[in-house]
Amino acid sequence: MNKPLVIQGLTKSFNNKPAVVDLSLEVESGEIFVLLGPNGAGKTTTIKLINGLLAPDKGRILIGGIDLLEKPELAKARIGLVPDIPFLYENLTGREFLYLIGRLRRLEEGAIEQGIETLNPYLDFGDWFDYRCGGYSHGMRQRIMFAQALLHKPELLLIDEPMVGLDPRAMLKIKKLLRVLKRDGVGIFISTHLIPLAEELADRLAVIDHGRLKYCGNRPDFSGRIETIFLNATGD
Amino acid sequence: MPPVIDPLINSYLKRTSQGRFSSIKRISFIFVVLTFLSGAGIFFFKVYNYLLTFNLFGQSLIFRIMENLLLIFFFMILFSNFLTAMTTYFRSPEVELLFSLPLRPERVLRLRFLETGLYASWASLTVVIPMLLSYGVVIGFGMDEAVLILIAVLLYTGIGAALGSLLLLILLKLFPGLGNRFSIAAIILGGILAYLYFWFGKPQLFRVFELSTELELARFIEDLGEIGSIYLPSNWLAFFIQRLFSSQSWLIYLALLFFTGLALYLILIEFGQRFYREIWLKQREFVTGRVKTxxxxxxxxxxxxxxxxxxxxxxxxxxxxxxxxxxxxxxxxxxxxxxxxxxxxxxxxxxxxxxxxxxxxxxxxxxxxxxxxxxxxxxxxxxxxxxxxxxxxxxxxxxxxxxxxxxxxxxxxxxxxxxxxxxxxxxxxxxxxxxxxxxxxxxxxxxxxxxxxxxxxxxxxxxxxxxxxxxxxxxxxxxxxxxxxxxxxxxxxxxxxxxxxxxxxxxxxxxxxxxxxxxxxxxxxxxxxxxxxxxxxxxxxxxx
Structure with a gap:
């Protein structure tokens, strides 16, 4: 079976300034991979490259064995993306937003409704779900973002800073959801700068700084010493 | 303090002109605006020259056209400011940021007024300015007259802009929950009132198509009286232009434009100082809600x-x-x-x-x-x-x-x-x-x-x-x-x-x-x- 994500020699520069340099890594099915790095290390750029929002200068990205650059539509159909800032159409309701995304992913009404129902216990869609997104708090927006990323049952879930704006209860539920997804075989790629989150969730950890991979290891190796690894890798 | 001296407004202008506008875009923008201004100027110049060949009514007709267009553009500026203000005063995320700063509502309002006025009025000005300056070129005018015309146009625009903003603020203060439906009702009502005004107040306008000779047309134009109203800034501007080029006293009309503009601006600022924040807070309560459309x-x-x-x-x-x-x-x-x-x-x-x-x-x-x-x-x-x-x-x-x-x-x-x-x-x-x-x-x-x-x-x-x-x-x-x-x-x-x-x-x-x-x-x-x-x-x- 193909791995949800394989990256080989990925490089991206902006105005000759390297953002990601020769990055290679893999995410297995049912694995939570955490990419840790300081602000401006290249985490968001990496996620955008994996999802085809940026074009790489060099390198290959395989999503479930499909080359993203050769067959972008096919590859993107297997990805769910939770961006760092939860932008929504302000004049749509949360439900309508999910329907829109569902339609763009060619889902039937039944599948969309079922997806909403399945996700509801983890994301708590209340009355606000049928209100305009323009009035949502950051946390509500973030929950809608999670829902749209999971509606089509992706093979690979990309999350950029997952806990931003969430209250403690929502955080707990999201973590529970991530564990359920992991159990169901979804490959989860999280980018964050929060060490406790990495410590709690990561099966595999990578540390990136100035666009270069400084560390990559499995849980027994990094467990309980992420802070030291992070500080050594980032040169502080 | 004039608005452009306000450091907050200056920083906004600086950001607007530098932030999202690269130099290539800015040059393209200036080029196309100048092209449009020149094009419109040449168009009006040709029309005026053509109309002046009709000795009997050419001059009067030019004035009527100008009066008519100024009336239309005045209402366009007013409506455009009224509608744009809904977004710039209440729905823009910048307002939230500005109200979170230790600023008086009046300063926030001045910034919003400037932004609304610029965005809602500039398109009308690209027609009004060449229309008036072309007339000056046809008649033969000097730099002094050109500057006076520009000042008068700015005052005329400022009145429309201030009135548009003020009307919106007053209406939202009185009826905060009516929102969208109120906007439609206000516009339809405005249209009906304008129609009734012309139907009963200026019935002769509707008889223009029954004229068959040049003499009748000349007499019609002369008898028509003002197209808008003596109380409208569009008429003051039109009279100012007419008098400026016929060596009559024009100061009264320029003074009317200036003092009305100033009065409206001061009323807007005073009203804003007292109620802008309150209206803004109230409006935020209407953003959310179950939607059915x-x-x-x-x-x-x-x-x-x-x-x-x-x-x-x-x-x-x-x-x-x-x-x-x-x-x-x-x-x-x-x-x-x-x-x-x-x-x-x-x-x-x-x-x-x-x-x-x-x-x-x-x-x-x-x-x-x-x-x-x-x-x-x-x-x-x-x-x-x-x-x-x-x-x-x-x-x-x-x-x-x-x-x-x-x-x-x-x-x-x-x-x-x-x-x-x-x-x-x-x-x-x-x-x-x-x-x-x-x-x-x-x-x-x-x-x-x-x-x-x-x-x-x-x-x-x-x-x-x-x-x-x-x-x-x-x-x-x-x-x-x-x-x-x-x-x-x-x-x-x-x-x-x-x-x-x-x-x-x-x-x-x-x-x-x-x-x-x-x-x-x-x-x-x-x-x-x-x-x-x-x-x-x-x-x-x-x-x-």
């Missing part, structure tokens, strides 16, 4: 393209700044149809039928060239940051472009064809010409839609969410100019066969018309294809 649309079994179409329809009708402006344009179109209806018997001869039929075609084309910039060009940019999610979807990004093309081409072609059909039927146009006109206008409108969407993809601004601001920005001006250039081109193409036809030479006109038609089809097809292709490629290459 088109709530089941996305629940239908839709493909990707149609889902985007449905999303755009929902968003359009839930955004009052969009459809209220469309409502105003619809009212203007009805006025146009009414004017054609009132004057139809004047154009019973084949000569006039051909002339008016062609003018009607040109008008409809120009109308859509203008409407396109306001409603179609911004549609790509208004995707905002959600464009990131669109790009993350398993679809080609051109699906988004095609969806926009379907919505806007369908809506514009239906409206355009209906307008063309109605006016042509009123004018009893030849059935053959009618059929050709319908085909030609359909193709022209489709091309205008393609140009706007193409430029919208090439010059997007995903950080700006206000369609009015997008239309008034550099990209909007370029899109507008491109559409106008295309419209001029097609009018020029068909003008030549019409000329031969009117000269009583249909044998020469027919082959020339067929050649023009072929060139028109090829040209429109090529432009549309190019705009969509380049736009689609640029959109696919857009990086976030």
């Amino acid at each position: 088109f709530s089941r649309l996305l629940g239908q079994n839709l493909g990707r393209t149609m889902a985007i179409v449905a999303k755009d329809i929902i968003i359009f009708f839930r955004n009052p700044t969009q459809w209220v402006q469309l409502l105003i344009f619809s009212i203007l179109m009805l006025i146009y149809i009414f004017s054609i209806y009132r004057s139809r018997f004047l154009f019973s001869s084949p000569f006039w039928k051909a002339v008016i039929g062609f003018a009607n075609f040109a008008y409809v084309a120009f109308l859509f060239a203008t409407l396109g910039v306001r409603f179609i060009y911004p549609s790509i940019s208004t995707e905002g940051r959600c464009f990131l999610l669109m790009k993350a979807m398993p679809m080609r990004i051109r699906t988004l472009l095609f969806a926009k093309l379907i919505i806007y081409a369908t809506a514009a072609i239906i409206i355009g064809e209906l307008l063309m059909l109605t006016t042509s039927l009123i004018l009893s146009a030849d059935p053959g010409i009618l059929r050709i006109s319908l085909v030609v206008i359909g193709i022209a409108i489709f091309t205008i839609v393609a140009i706007n969407l193409g430029i919208g993809c090439i010059i997007p601004d995903f950080a700006e969410t206000n369609p009015s601001k997008l239309a008034a920005g550099g990209g909007g001006v370029i899109a507008g100019l491109a559409c106008l250039a295309y419209t001029f081109l097609i009018i020029a193409l068909f003008a030549r066969p019409l000329f031969f036809y009117l000269r009583g030479n249909p044998a020469q006109a027919r082959p020339l018309f067929l050649i023009s038609l072929l060139i028109f089809i090829l040209l429109s097809f090529s432009i549309s294809l190019l705009a969509i292709k380049i736009g689609s490629r640029r959109l696919a290459g857009t990086e976030f």
